[in-house]
Amino acid sequence: xxxxxxxxxxxxxxxxxxxxxxxxxxxxxxxxxxxxxxxxxxxxxxxxxxxxxxxxxxxxxxxxxxxxxxxxxxxxxxxxxxxxxxxxx
Numbered sequence: 001x002x003x004x005x006x007x008x009x010x011x012x013x014x015x016x017x018x019x020x021x022x023x024x025x026x027x028x029x030x031x032x033x034x035x036x037x038x039x040x041x042x043x044x045x046x047x048x049x050x051x052x053x054x055x056x057x058x059x060x061x062x063x064x065x066x067x068x069x070x071x072x073x074x075x076x077x078x079x080x081x082x083x084x085x086x087x088x089x
Contacts, residue, residue: 005029007026007027007028008026008027009024009025009026009062009065010024010025010026011023011024011025011058011061011062012025013054013057013058015050015053015054018041018042018043018044019039019040019041019042020039020040020042020050020053020054020056020057021037021038021039021057022037022038022039022040022054022057022058022060022061023035023036023037023061024036024037024038024058024061024062024064024065025065026065026069028069028072032072034065034068034069034072035065035068036061036062036063036064036065036066036067036068037060037061037064038056038057038058038059038060038061038062038063038064039057039060040052040053040054040056040057040060067089070087070089073085073087074086074087
């Protein structure tokens with residue numbers, strides 16, 4: 001059976017002085033929200049280019065989200081099998 005699913009990731013970016021924080025959240029089909037967080041700190045000597053801080057913070061948030069989603073998957077597998085699970089990264 002062929003099926004197409006769509007998962008949406010919501011990204012929120014907060015900037016405060018020299019720090020940009022991004023939060024990337026996805027809701028699984030089971031209704032669980034999984035959130036990854038990423039930060040970017042600008043060296044005060046560097047020029048203020050907010051887009052660069054946004055990109056770096058979002059990239060780190062998405063990487064963190066991926067790790068958290070893998071951990072959620074491992075817990076789901078363990079819950080079904082009753083055995084410890086480890087998915088390859």
